[in-house]
Amino acid sequence: MSSPSGAPAFSAGRISKGYKSREGVGVQALERVSFEADEGKITCIVGPTGSGKSTILRIMSGLEAPDEGSVRVAGVQPSDMTGRIGYLTQRHTLLPWMKTGDNIGLPLKVRGLAREMIKNRVREIAESLALNGLLDLYPYELSGGAMQRAAIGRLLASDAGYCLLDEPFSALDEKTLHALQRLFLDIAGRSRLSVLFVTHSIDEAVFLADRIIVLSAGPGRVVETFEVDMPHPRDRISPLFGALIERVRQKIESVLRDDAAVCGADSATGGH
Amino acid sequence: MNKTGKLINYLAGRVLPGSIIPFFIVSAWWLASRTGTAVVPGIAEVMRVLLHPFEAPPELYSRSIAFSLFMTLIRFTAGFGLAIVTAVPLGLLAGQSRTAERILYPVIQMSRSINPIALMPLATVFFGLASVASVFTGEMEAWKYDLADQVQLAMIFILWWGGFFPIFLSTLNGVRSVGAPYIEMMSLAGASRVQLLKNVIFPHALPSIMHGIRMGMGITWLVLLAAEIYPGTRSGIGYMLCTACKTSDYQYTFAAMIIIALTGLLLDWTIHHFEKKTGHWQTRER
Ligand SMILES: Nc1ncnc2c1ncn2[C@@H]1O[C@H](COP(=O)(O)OP(=O)(O)O)[C@@H](O)[C@H]1O
Numbered sequence: 373m374s375s376p377s378g379a380p381a382f383s384a385g386r387i388s389k390g391y392k393s394r395e396g397v398g399v400q401a402l403e404r405v406s407f408e409a410d411e412g413k414i415t416c417i418v419g420p421t422g423s424g425k426s427t428i429l430r431i432m433s434g435l436e437a438p439d440e441g442s443v444r445v446a447g448v449q450p451s452d453m454t455g456r457i458g459y460l461t462q463r464h465t466l467l468p469w470m471k472t473g474d475n476i477g478l479p480l481k482v483r484g485l486a487r488e489m490i491k492n493r494v495r496e497i498a499e500s501l502a503l504n505g506l507l508d509l510y511p512y513e514l515s516g517g518a519m520q521r522a523a524i525g526r527l528l529a530s531d532a533g534y535c536l537l538d539e540p541f542s543a544l545d546e547k548t549l550h551a552l553q554r555l556f557l558d559i560a561g562r563s564r565l566s567v568l569f570v571t572h573s574i575d576e577a578v579f580l581a582d583r584i585i586v587l588s589a590g591p592g593r594v595v596e597t598f599e600v601d602m603p604h605p606r607d608r609i610s611p612l613f614g615a616l617i618e619r620v621r622q623k624i625e626s627v628l629r630d631d632a633a634v635c636g637a638d639s640a641t642g643g644h
Numbered sequence: 645m646n647k648t649g650k651l652i653n654y655l656a657g658r659v660l661p662g663s664i665i666p667f668f669i670v671s672a673w674w675l676a677s678r679t680g681t682a683v684v685p686g687i688a689e690v691m692r693v694l695l696h697p698f699e700a701p702p703e704l705y706s707r708s709i710a711f712s713l714f715m716t717l718i719r720f721t722a723g724f725g726l727a728i729v730t731a732v733p734l735g736l737l738a739g740q741s742r743t744a745e746r747i748l749y750p751v752i753q754m755s756r757s758i759n760p761i762a763l764m765p766l767a768t769v770f771f772g773l774a775s776v777a778s779v780f781t782g783e784m785e786a787w788k789y790d791l792a793d794q795v796q797l798a799m800i801f802i803l804w805w806g807g808f809f810p811i812f813l814s815t816l817n818g819v820r821s822v823g824a825p826y827i828e829m830m831s832l833a834g835a836s837r838v839q840l841l842k843n844v845i846f847p848h849a850l851p852s853i854m855h856g857i858r859m860g861m862g863i864t865w866l867v868l869l870a871a872e873i874y875p876g877t878r879s880g881i882g883y884m885l886c887t888a889c890k891t892s893d894y895q896y897t898f899a900a901m902i903i904i905a906l907t908g909l910l911l912d913w914t915i916h917h918f919e920k921k922t923g924h925w926q927t928r929e930r
């Protein structure tokens with residue numbers, strides 16, 4: 373699952389993106405953002421709400437074009453990667469009129485696989501995500517955690533080697549959250565997925581990532597990149613873990629302070 | 645809950661409250677018939693007609709209640725069926741293509757304000773007394789010809805007119821309200837237009853289509869009974885209602901009204917059931 377050219381899994385080269393609100397006021401979401409994410413690795417983008425994390429993923433998926441700069445997935449344009457990029461959006465897009473099992477099998481159905489093959493593959497995936505008994509329920513009948521597992525299940529069914537995840541675990545209680553993070557690490561490692569994972573939680577980034585890219589509050593700029601070479605599974609109470617969290621937090625806060633000084637405003641601390 | 649409990653709940657929750665007003669109407673009717681005006685037939689008389697649906701009225705040109713209802717339902721199915729099979733595809737098309745919408749929408753908005761009943765004279769001039777029988781040229785058994793001959797094209801046309809617009813507009817609306825994230829998700833997965841239509845657009849629009857069908861059905865049912873009064877008609881519940889009035893056989897008029905009301909209710913319930921069934925996910929979406 374590595375790109376033939378040896379290009380990074382995801383790369384952004386000085387991308388900028390601005391939006392116009394309805395009243396015509398411009399918002400600069402991203403400002404000359406550059407980074408690289410390696411093949412088969414998990415790269416986390418951390419930043420406060422409004423720092424343009426979702427925008428980066430939309431551009432990386434090919435749904436939107438940057439105003440300036442360019443992005444590559446496996447060395448090519450995202451538009452040349454249709455069906456090979458998995459994208460889990462911030463608000464899940466499980467189809468509410470389809471049973472969970474059919475939702476998971478949707479990418480296979482789109483590819484025209486035989487019904488029997490789809491069924492088997494869905495059963496396999498459900499097994500690995502502990503969704504066995506839930507395949508005949510509708511998404512609205514699932515708990516928040518099961519819904520996210522189903523969304524991940526559909527991502528796995530798509531067999532995309534390049535995955536974009538936008539705060540997939542943000543609305544879960546801590547126990548479910550930690551269980552899902554471990555499950556995700558396990559799956560990503562086993563399938564050698566190249567992952568670009570967006571989160572506002574520093575703890576999550578430090579737990580999952582091989583590389584952490586820190587964004588400033590909007591307009592998003594890359595402030596710092598951390599390489600993380602702690603082995604998995606990581607121990608949340610180890611001093612090393614705590615130290616890295618502290619370093620990332622200080623980086624984000626120092627940027628927030630600078631911004632506040634510039635604006636003369638009392639800006640809140642990032643994230644929730 | 646067991647079956648009996650469910651039935652009792654249904655009777656107490658639905659049928660009982662829904663029966664209050666009919667009860668008072670029937671009571672008023674009963675009182676009126678006792679005072680002995682010629683116009684108001686007795687309840688027993690009307691019941692006799694309703695309980696012998698296959699008996700043709702002795703002195704009327706019209707046929708039995710059962711046959712009249714059968715004819716009315718055939719016309720309804722033809723006109724309303726045509727409305728569904730034209731409005732849904734056009735609605736799906738207009739919902740997905742700007743160009744199609746720009747062509748269709750203004751015409752449809754103008755047309756829909758023309759009352760179909762007001763169109764009946766024009767339709768009669770245009771189609772004459774042509775019926776479904778006159779469209780088919782091949783050999784036909786006599787009884788089939790007789791049935792087909794009573795389904796006039798003019799009538800089908802105004803029934804179509806009555807049903808088309810609500811279905812079209814609801815379909816359009818249902819397609820329009822599909823969330824962009826669903827469409828983006830499908831396009832990233834590499835789905836074709838047909839796959840998008842089958843898996844996302846149509847299922848999303850279906851409850852809305854059902855709602856339109858329900859609205860259109862109410863209108864079509866009204867239009868149909870008015871249309872059956874027009875010259876050239878020689879059967880149907882509306883025809884029976886009207887001719888019985890002319891010959892002062894009011895028990896048939898009343899029986900026809902009751903059949904019309906109950907059939908209307910039944911049709912509405914049926915579609916409402918499908919509306920809820922196809923839209924189960926709507927209220928609980930999150
Ligand atoms: N479609 C859009 N129209 C207008 N403004 C937008 C749009 N999408 C994002 N923005 C703005 O861009 C900025 C970054 O948004 P986003 O990428 O969603 O940030 P994050 O995901 O980090 O919270 C925000 O200020 C947001 O209001």
Ligand SMILES: [Mg+2]
Nearest residue numbers: 425426462538
């Ligand atoms: Mg976001």
